Amino acid sequence: MVKTFKYIYGLRFETKGLENFQVEGPCVIVSNHQSILDMIGLMEILPDNCVQIGKKELLYMGPVGLIMYLGGVIFINRKSTSNAKTVMSGVAQTMLDENVKVWVYPEGTRNGNGDLLPFKKGAFHLAIQAQVPIIPVVYSSFSSFYNPAKKLFISGKIRVEVLQPIETKGLKAEDVADLTERCYSTMRETFFRLSGLASEANGSAQSPQQ
Ligand SMILES: CCCCCC/C=C\CCCCCCCCCC(=O)SCCNC(=O)CCNC(=O)[C@H](O)C(C)(C)COP(=O)(O)OP(=O)(O)OC[C@H]1O[C@@H](n2cnc3c(N)ncnc32)[C@H](O)[C@@H]1OP(=O)(O)O
Numbered sequence: 001m002v003k004t005f006k007y008i009y010g011l012r013f014e015t016k017g018l019e020n021f022q023v024e025g026p027c028v029i030v031s032n033h034q035s036i037l038d039m040i041g042l043m044e045i046l047p048d049n050c051v052q053i054g055k056k057e058l059l060y061m062g063p064v065g066l067i068m069y070l071g072g073v074i075f076i077n078r079k080s081t082s083n084a085k086t087v088m089s090g091v092a093q094t095m096l097d098e099n100v101k102v103w104v105y106p107e108g109t110r111n112g113n114g115d116l117l118p119f120k121k122g123a124f125h126l127a128i129q130a131q132v133p134i135i136p137v138v139y140s141s142f143s144s145f146y147n148p149a150k151k152l153f154i155s156g157k158i159r160v161e162v163l164q165p166i167e168t169k170g171l172k173a174e175d176v177a178d179l180t181e182r183c184y185s186t187m188r189e190t191f192f193r194l195s196g197l198a199s200e201a202n203g204s205a206q207s208p209q210q
């Protein structure tokens, strides 16, 4: 149902690299998060047996919260690192036992400023604890067709690329920072390439067509 919103809003998706989802067993998928429109982009490529990590507040959004709960969304309290860590370490075991993929937005919040925010480390701890690969997914910038501050919302094209899995076998907790940084720089480069933006873009990034 969520996927059909793309026809209503005139959004087109151009997807590359779906074959990279064909890993054996569970994995952690990380992607950039610009707006609620990402829910349409999520449904566009969602692999089987995949659950998302979401902020706890979404659970209280009436029917939407109920559907997310029934869909297996893992809720975390972002205001409490210790709570989030406890939940996430339970997830590492469950994803192995039940063969599920976990989708995390490592920026930790929506961000439509034409760049990626620094990544939080939860997704990378999770992948290392479970010793499963990380699959980065990048959505191009929405800023040429969607910008609430400028009251802009027209039809547009979103490029999506599923990147090659990054293995974590043999990595330990002390490798988290390195892994996070590697994943961040690969995704940031891809974000700029897919969005047609210069790589030093920051904050006020605009596409060349604009
Ligand atoms: C009728 C209508 C129908 C509609 C139907 C419904 C429609 C659709 C269904 C949709 C499907 C649902 C989609 C849901 C999407 C939801 C999107 C969101 O909510 S995004 C926001 C929530 N997500 C996140 O925040 C994830 C990313 N965040 C993290 O990973 C964070 O790291 C954290 C939350 C786990 C902790 O954050 P924070 O407290 O800010 O801390 P950090 O700076 O990251 O870390 C602090 C230190 O702790 C260490 N750390 C972190 N995690 C762990 C861990 N698991 N184990 C051990 N240690 C950990 C970290 O390394 C830091 O220490 P340092 O010494 O600095 O390294």
Ligand SMILES: CCCCCCCC/C=C\CCCCCCCC(=O)OC[C@@H](O)COP(=O)(O)O
Residues within 6 Å of the ligand: 002, 005, 033, 035, 036, 037, 039, 040, 055, 058, 064, 108, 109, 110, 111
């Ligand atoms: C005008 C845009 C309309 C778009 C319609 C999209 C179709 C989707 C329809 C219903 C789906 C509702 C699913 C709700 C899931 C919300 C996920 C979300 O985006 O949560 C915000 C959270 O990540 C970060 O929170 P903050 O940025 O820190 O606060």
